[in-house]
Amino acid sequence: MLQVVQNYKSGELALLDVPAPAAKPGGVLVRTLYSLISAGTELMKVSEASMSLLGKAKARPDQVAKVMQSVATNGVAATYRKVTSKLDSYTPLGYSLCGVVEEVGAGIEDVAVGDLVACAGNEHALHAELNWVPKNLYARVPKEVEPRQAAFGTVGAIAMQGVRRGEPQLGDVALVIGLGLIGQLVVQLLSAAGVRVVGVDPDHDRCALAAGLGALACGEPGSTVVDSAIAELTGGHGADQVYLAAGGSSNEPVELAARLARDRGTVVDIGKCSLDLPWNAYYEKELDVRFSRSYGPGRYDPEYELGGRDYPIGYVRWTERRNLECFVDLLARGRVDVEPLISHVADFASAVETYQRLSDGELKALAVLFRYPRRTAARTEPVVSVAAPEPGTRQRPLRNTVRVGFLGAGNYASSMLLPHLAERPDVELRHVVTTSALSGANARRKFGFAEASTNVDALLADPVIDAVFVVTRHSSHAELTRQALLAGKAVFVEKPLALSEAELEKVLAAIAESGNDRLQVGFNRRFAPLLRQAKGRFGTRVGPASVRYLVNAGRLEQGSWYNQRDTEGSRFAGEGGHFIDTVSWLLGMDPTSVYACATPGQADLQILLGYPDGSTAAISYTTSGAASFPKETLDVVADGKVLRFDDFQRASLYARRRSISPRAPHGKDKGQAAELAAFIEAVRTGGPLPVPVFSLVATTLATLAVHTSLATGAPVRLGNPR
Numbered sequence: 165m166l167q168v169v170q171n172y173k174s175g176e177l178a179l180l181d182v183p184a185p186a187a188k189p190g191g192v193l194v195r196t197l198y199s200l201i202s203a204g205t206e207l208m209k210v211s212e213a214s215m216s217l218l219g220k221a222k223a224r225p226d227q228v229a230k231v232m233q234s235v236a237t238n239g240v241a242a243t244y245r246k247v248t249s250k251l252d253s254y255t256p257l258g259y260s261l262c263g264v265v266e267e268v269g270a271g272i273e274d275v276a277v278g279d280l281v282a283c284a285g286n287e288h289a290l291h292a293e294l295n296w297v298p299k300n301l302y303a304r305v306p307k308e309v310e311p312r313q314a315a316f317g318t319v320g321a322i323a324m325q326g327v328r329r330g331e332p333q334l335g336d337v338a339l340v341i342g343l344g345l346i347g348q349l350v351v352q353l354l355s356a357a358g359v360r361v362v363g364v365d366p367d368h369d370r371c372a373l374a375a376g377l378g379a380l381a382c383g384e385p386g387s388t389v390v391d392s393a394i395a396e397l398t399g400g401h402g403a404d405q406v407y408l409a410a411g412g413s414s415n416e417p418v419e420l421a422a423r424l425a426r427d428r429g430t431v432v433d434i435g436k437c438s439l440d441l442p443w444n445a446y447y448e449k450e451l452d453v454r455f456s457r458s459y460g461p462g463r464y465d466p467e468y469e470l471g472g473r474d475y476p477i478g479y480v481r482w483t484e485r486r487n488l489e490c491f492v493d494l495l496a497r498g499r500v501d502v503e504p505l506i507s508h509v510a511d512f513a514s515a516v517e518t519y520q521r522l523s524d525g526e527l528k529a530l531a532v533l534f535r536y537p538r539r540t541a542a543r544t545e546p547v548v549s550v551a552a553p554e555p556g557t558r559q560r561p562l563r564n565t566v567r568v569g570f571l572g573a574g575n576y577a578s579s580m581l582l583p584h585l586a587e588r589p590d591v592e593l594r595h596v597v598t599t600s601a602l603s604g605a606n607a608r609r610k611f612g613f614a615e616a617s618t619n620v621d622a623l624l625a626d627p628v629i630d631a632v633f634v635v636t637r638h639s640s641h642a643e644l645t646r647q648a649l650l651a652g653k654a655v656f657v658e659k660p661l662a663l664s665e666a667e668l669e670k671v672l673a674a675i676a677e678s679g680n681d682r683l684q685v686g687f688n689r690r691f692a693p694l695l696r697q698a699k700g701r702f703g704t705r706v707g708p709a710s711v712r713y714l715v716n717a718g719r720l721e722q723g724s725w726y727n728q729r730d731t732e733g734s735r736f737a738g739e740g741g742h743f744i745d746t747v748s749w750l751l752g753m754d755p756t757s758v759y760a761c762a763t764p765g766q767a768d769l770q771i772l773l774g775y776p777d778g779s780t781a782a783i784s785y786t787t788s789g790a791a792s793f794p795k796e797t798l799d800v801v802a803d804g805k806v807l808r809f810d811d812f813q814r815a816s817l818y819a820r821r822r823s824i825s826p827r828a829p830h831g832k833d834k835g836q837a838a839e840l841a842a843f844i845e846a847v848r849t850g851g852p853l854p855v856p857v858f859s860l861v862a863t864t865l866a867t868l869a870v871h872t873s874l875a876t877g878a879p880v881r882l883g884n885p886r
Contacts, residue, residue, distance in 0.1 A: 167292035168515045168534075169254035169602060177516045180254060182605040183598075184294050186618040189270035190472045191298040194283055195539060198315040199261035199291045201532040203507075204344050204411050204435075206257055207522055253578075253606045258291035260284060260318030262311045263536075271472070272299060280305040282317030282492050284459055284484065285469065289318060291515060291534060292601070299472040300462060303489040306496040312509070312533055313495050316349075316502045318459060319531075320491030321484060323349035323409075326434035326456040327357070328482055330405040334358040339394060339403040339424055341417045342410030342435055343370040343382070345530045348505055350407050350434070351379050356499045362393045362403070364420065365410075370530075373504060385420055394424050402426030410437045422446055432456055459484035471731070508532045566847045569623045569653075570596040571644055572635035573607035576658065581635065584837045586611045590848060595623045599636075620644070624651040631656060631847045638732045642667035645683070646674040654682035654847045656840075659741045661685045661864045663733040668864055675857070684843050684853050685860045687745035691835030691842065697825065698815035699750060702800065702807050709802035711747050711781035716789040716796070734871065736769055736785055741867045743796075745859075747773065747781040750800060754862035755781075758869040759879040763788075771870055774879075 165184045170177050187193040265279045275281060281302040283289040288297045305314040323346050332338060336359045340350050343365035354361045355378030363374040363382035371382035380397065383389035394403055406421040408431065415438040421431045422445035430452045433439065441453065461475060462468035462484040468475065475483050482490070494500040507529030510518040515534055521527035568585065570577065573596050585591050596613045597620050598604040604616035623629065624647055632648040634641055634657040642662040648655045649671070662668040675681045689695065720735065732738065748754050757774035769785040779802075794811035801807075806818040812832040817823045842854040862882070869880040 165293040165601070166512070167290060167602060168257050168519075169605075170257060171252065172255050173252045177519050178254070179513070179515050180602075180605055182292075182601040183617040183619075185296040185601050186599075187267040187269050188296060188599075190272070190470075191269050191288075191296050192265045192272055192275060192281070192302065193267035193269075194261075194263040194281060194295050194297050194302070195266045196261050196263040196291075196293055196295065196534075196536045197280075197311040197538075198263075198536065199258050199289070199512075199534045200315045200319065201258075201291075201518070201522070201529075201534070202260070202319055202345055203522060203529050203531065204346070205259075252610065254602055254609070256287070256290045256292070256602050259286040259289050260315060261289045261291075261295070262305060262314035262317065263295070266294070269296075274299075275302070275304055280311060280314065282314040282488060284318040284321060284488055287600075291512075293512075293536060298470055300468055300474065300483070300485045301488075303485060303492050305492055308496040309492060312506070312535075313502050314492060315533060316495075316505075316531070317488050317492055319345055320349055320495075320500070320502075321459040321487040322346060322434070322456075323353055324487045324491055325458065325460040325482075325484075326350055326407055326409070326432055327353045328460070328487075329454045329456040330407060330430050330432045332357055332359045332405055336360070336404040337362070337394065337397045339364065339390075339406045339421070340374075340379070341365075341385075341406065341408050341420060342437070343367070343374045344409065344411070344435075345505060346434055347407075347409035348374055348377060348530065349500070349502075350409055352377050352500045353494075354407075355379070356494065360397050362390060362397070364390055373530075377501065377504065385416055391424070398426065402429060405430045405432060408433045408437055409435045411435050413438050415440045418442070419445070422449065422451065425449060425451055428452065430454060460487040502531075505531045506533060509535055512536045564848075565590055565592050566844050567592045567594045567628050567630050568633065569594055569626065569629040569631070570607070570613070570633045570635060571620060571623065571648075572633075572637075573598050573603050574635065577633070577635040578607065578610070580836050581633065581840065582607065582611045584840050585844075588841075588844065591844060594629055595626060597623050620647075624648055624653070630654060631843075634658065638663060638738050642671055646670050649674040649680050649683065650678050652678065652680055654684075654843075654853075656684045656686065656843055658686040660733070660738055660867065661741075661860060662868075663737055665865070665868060668861065668868075672861070681857050682847070682853060683857055683860065684839075684846075684855060685741070685745075685863075686839070687742060687855065687860075687863065688835040688839040689742055689746040690749040690855075691838040692812055693833055693835070693838065694812055694815055694825065695746075695809060695835070698807055698809055698817070701815075701817050701823065701825075702805060705751075705802050707803055708775075708778035708780075709751060709800055711750065711779070711801075712799045713743055713747060713781065713783045714797045715743055715783065715785045716793050717785060717787050718789065718791055718795070719787050735787075736870060737867060740771075740783075740785065740870060741863050743783050743785070744771075744773065744866050745863045746798075747783070748775075748859065748863060751775055751777075751779050751781070753777065753779075754859055754882075755866045756882050757879050758866050758873055758882065760870045760873040761877075762874055769870065769874075773866065 166179050167182050169180045261283050265275050265277050282305050283297045283302045285301045288301050338354050338359050339362050340347050341364045343363050351361050351374050361379045363379040364385055365371050366384050375382045381393035402425050406425050408417050410417045417437045428450050432454045434456045457463055460483055461480050467473045512534045593611055593613045595615045596604050596607045597617055608616040631654040634644045641657050645655050645657045753775050755773040756776055759772045762769050767787050771783040773781040796811050798809040808816040812834055814827050815825045846853045865882055873880050
C-alpha cells in the first residue's frame with residue numbers, strides 16, 4: 165500500500181510503498197476514502213523536519229535533554245547510534261480521516277465490514293491507503309454525512325474539547341483568537357451552543373469566513389471593530405472566555421486575551437502560541453488559564469487508546485471517542501458546516517506535490533483533503549506456499565550465511581542489534597515483521613532486509629530462514645518464541661523470555677515437542693569485553709563470594725509502555741534477568757534461593773540470591789537515585805580480593821596490590837556485538853549456543869521468584885532446571 169512519509173533527518177517527503185497493516189483484535193482495518201491535512205499542525209511538523217540539527221535542537225529542547233541523559237546512562241557511542249537511527253527514519257503524517265471498514269478484529273461488535281467510519285490519531289489515522297484503528301479512535305458515520313466531511317472528525321474533536329474546557333453557558337460572549345482551521349470550528353461550535361462569538365485574525369479572508377459561519381464580528385488584532393464588539397456585547401465587562409487557537413512565536417494573543425477578557429474570565433489554550441503571560445494583567449483580573457489536551461480525555465492513555473478500556477460515562481462524560489461521535493452527529497444535523505473550510509482536494513497520488521505547494525506558499529489553504537481511489541474488489545491476503553519445517557532440528561549443517569528474520573524493529577533492535585548484524589558478511593537479513601507498516605519499511609531501507617511485512621506466519625513458515633529474532637514487547641515474547649521453536653528456527657529472544665511460569669512452561673513444552681532447543685535470550689552483559697577481562701583477572705575462585713550489584717535504573721518517562729504492568733509485566737520482570745544472569749555467570753552457577761523486599765510502591769527493590777556453594781548476591785534495583793550517578797556498579801568479594809566494576813567503563817581489582825584497567829576505549833560496550841557474534845557463529849556451524857537452556861530457565865525462574873517473594877514476604881527455593 166502507499167503511505168505519505170517524511171524523513172526527519174533530511175526533510176524528504178515521499179509516497180512510500182509499505183506493507184499493509186494487519187487486522188488485530190480490538191480494532192478495525194479501514195480503507196481510506198479521504199484524509200485531512202491541517203495546514204497549521206502538519207506544516208509545522210514538515211517545516212521542523214527540514215531544519216538543521218541545531219534548528220531541530222532549538223525547536224525540541226525536551227528531546228535534547230533526553231539525549232544528554234542517554235549519554236550519561238549508555239555512553240556516547242550507543243546514544244549516537246540510537247539518535248541517528250531515530251532521525252534517519254521515515255515518520256508518518258496525518259491524523260484525521262474517513263474510510264470504509266474492510267476487516268473487523270476480534271472483540272469488535274459496534275461496526276461491520278462496509279461501514280463508514282471517522283478515524284483519529286497520529287498513529288492510526290495516517291495518510292495511507294489502509295489503517296488499523298483501535299476501538300476508541302473511530303466513530304461510525306451517519307448516512308447524512310459525506311465521507312469528505314467526516315474526514316474532519318479529529319480536528320472537530322480537538323475544537324470541541326477546547327470549547328468544553330471553557331465551559332461556556334447560553335448567552336456568554338467568547339473571543340476566538342486565531343481563525344485557522346481549529347478557530348473556524350471553535351466559532352461554529354460556540355455559536356451552536358448559544359454563545360455570542362467575536363473573532364480575531366490578521367487575515368481578512370479568514371475573518372470574513374468566520375463571520376459567515378456565525379461570528380458576530382471579526383477583525384484584526386487591536387482593531388476598533390473587535391474592541392467595540394466586545395464592549396457592546398458585554399456592557400464593557402469583557403469576554404467570558406477567550407480561546408487561543410493561534411500558532412507562532414508572537415506573544416500578542418495572550419496579551420490581547422488579558423486585555424479583552426472580563427474579571428475572572430477564562431482563557432483556554434488550544435493552539436501552540438507563545439505563553440509568556442503578562443503577570444500583572446492576569447493577576448489583576450484573576451484570569452483562569454486552562455489548557456485543552458488534544459481530542460479529549462483518553463488521549464495519550466495507552467489503556468484507553470490501544471487497550472480499548474473506556475472511561476465510565478458517569479465519571480468522564482466526554483472522552484475523545486465521544487467527542488468524535490458528537491462532532492460527526494453535529495455534521496449530520498447540519499449544526500456544523502465544514503464545506504466552506506475545504507480549500508483544495510488533491511488526489512492521493514499527488515500528495516508530495518501538494519505538501520510542497522503548501523510549504524512554498526503557492527497553495528494557501530485552511531484545510532486540504534486527499535482523495536483516495538475507490539476500491540471495489542475485496543481485499544485478499546497473499547498466498548504463501550512453503551514446505552513445512554521438519555521437527556527435531558537441534559543442529560543445522562554448516563553454512564556460509566545465516567539467514568535471519570526479525571519480529572519487531574523498534575528502538576532497541578534498530579540501535580543495538582541490527583547495526584551489528586547488517587555489518588556482518590555472514591548474515592543475510594531476509595524478512596522483518598512489524599506491527600506498524602512504516603517501521604518495517606524503515607528497517608528494510610536502513611538495514612537491507614529483502615522483505616518487510618506485518619505477517620508473522622509468513623516469516624515463520626519461510627524454510628530458508630535459519631534464525632528468528634524476537635524483539636517485540638514483553639507480553640508477546642514467550643508465545644512468539646514458542647511458535648518459532650516449533651517452526652524449527654534458532655531463536656534469539658530479547659529479555660524477558662517469559663512473564664510467568666505458565667508462559668515459561670509453554671516454551672519448554674515447545675522444545676520438548678519439536679526437539680529444537682536452539683534458544684538464546686538477550687542477556688548481553690556476560691559478553692561485555694571489559695567485564696570478561698575483569699573476570700579473567702580475578703582468576704578462579706576458591707571460596708564463596710559476596711556480590712553487591714547496584715542498578716541505578718532511574719525513573720521511566722510518563723507514557724512508557726514499560727509502565728503497563730497489567731499487560732507487559734513489571735519493570736523488573738522485564739529487565740531484571742540481565743542482572744541475575746550477570747551475577748550467575750560471574751559465579752559460574754545458578755541461584756538456588758531468592759528473597760526480595762521493596763520500598764513502598766515497589767519503587768526500589770532489594771534482592772538477595774543464594775547459590776549452591778554458599779555465595780550470596782545482593783542486587784539493589786532502584787528508581788529513586790540521581791541520574792548523574794552511574795547506572796550499574798558491581799563489587800565481587802572473595803578469596804582476599806575485591807573486584808570493582810564501574811558501569812562498563814572501568815574495572816579495578818584489589819588484591820595484594822591494586823590494579824586498575826584503563827577506561828573502555830570505545831565508550832560503554834555492554835556486549836551486544838559479542839553476543840550476536842557468538843549466536844550467529846553457533847547457528848552457522850551448528851554448534852552449541854552460547855548459554856545452555858537450563859541456565860536461561862534458571863535465570864527466568866529467579867526473576868519471576870522476585871515477585872513471588874515480594875507477595876509472600878518469604879524466601880523462594882528454586883529447583884534444578886536441568
